[in-house]
Amino acid sequence: MEEVYAARASGPGTGERHRTTPPYQAVLFDMDGVVTQTAAVHAAAWKRLFDSVLQDPRLTGHPRRDPFDIDADYRRYVDGRQREDGVAAFLASRGAEVPSGCPNDGPDAWSVPGLAARKNALFLEAVADQGIRAYPGTTALLVRLRDAGIPVGLVTASRNARTLLAAAGLGTAFDVIIDGQTAAGNALPGKPDPAMFLAAARRLGVAPRHTAVIEDAVAGIQAGRRGGFGLVVGIDRGGHREQLEIAGADIVLG
Structure with a gap:
């Protein structure tokens, strides 16, 4: 997960390689499979x-x-x-x-x-x-980002997000949470539509092109790509690297 700090990414189909400026102005995380082991x-x-x-x-x-x-x-x-x-x-x-x-x-x-x-x-x-556990690598990255003053958001379809984060000891880890409850209350379509990610970026006051997205789901990778986010990172915890790359991940870590 620390590779997010030093990622090199190429936009799908562009043939161009560019050096990112880690850790971007904001980072948005999915929850299940990225933050929590759920x-x-x-x-x-x-x-x-x-x-x-x-x-x-x-x-x-x-x-x-x-x-x-x-x-x-x-x-x-x-x-x-x-x-x-x-x-x-x-x-x-x-x-x-x-x-x-x-x-x-x-x-x-x-x-x-x-x-x-x-x-x-x-x-x-x-x-x-x-019970609920968080991934140690993600927890370490969250601490590093917060210490550097980089705003972080959580974007998840879960309607139990706040309860699960609290159980994992991460109740105050995120500056913004856009979850299933938020989506329902604001008529936001779910992933692979980018609306939830875009809402999180707006609340953080950072343009999508200056924001990184970290996801383990194909639908989430597609949402990050469709939303025009500067870096879309796939997390492969089960041998699905190719699917994440096809969906549009700039890099896949696993």
Whole structure:
């Protein structure tokens, strides 16, 4: 993670190499898989949800009922996205349909928001059992950036961000947090749309071209690239370097 301080990056398709001026005027971090060690917990919760849903006779459409792939399906359809978007994307990939429902549907409702709420309940149950840890390399980088007076923001689809950060001992680590709650309250579309990253940059008062984005999800890398951010760093913790590079990461660290 310290390589962010001395990155050399080339814009995709430009053929030009340029030396960055680390650590940029601001740095925006994703949370799950970048700051906190929660990506695997999310993936397991999604698998529990979808493996159950795929066997439910209430599914309509022309569903394929092969189980959720905890690696490929997680990264392709749900990683980095808002929960409802992830539910819709995965079910569409299987040719399955459930009612659109109402935004406030609870975990017992047979609807897209209901399934999203059920997944969140499974995730929080696992967190209560396992606890939360931060990645030491990210924590060290956050300390270095803050000591240098570089503003830092968190941009995550999670609606539990503040609770999880506090549990990981990082409750005051970020100058700005744009999370799922913020997105819902301000009608911001989720990743891969760049709106959440752009909102964080505006609140920090730094132009995107002077801001670095650090992400481990393809959807997040795509959002950083589409938003015109000066450096988009991919974090590969599971052998997905090529996918992150294809999505538009300037460099991939792992």
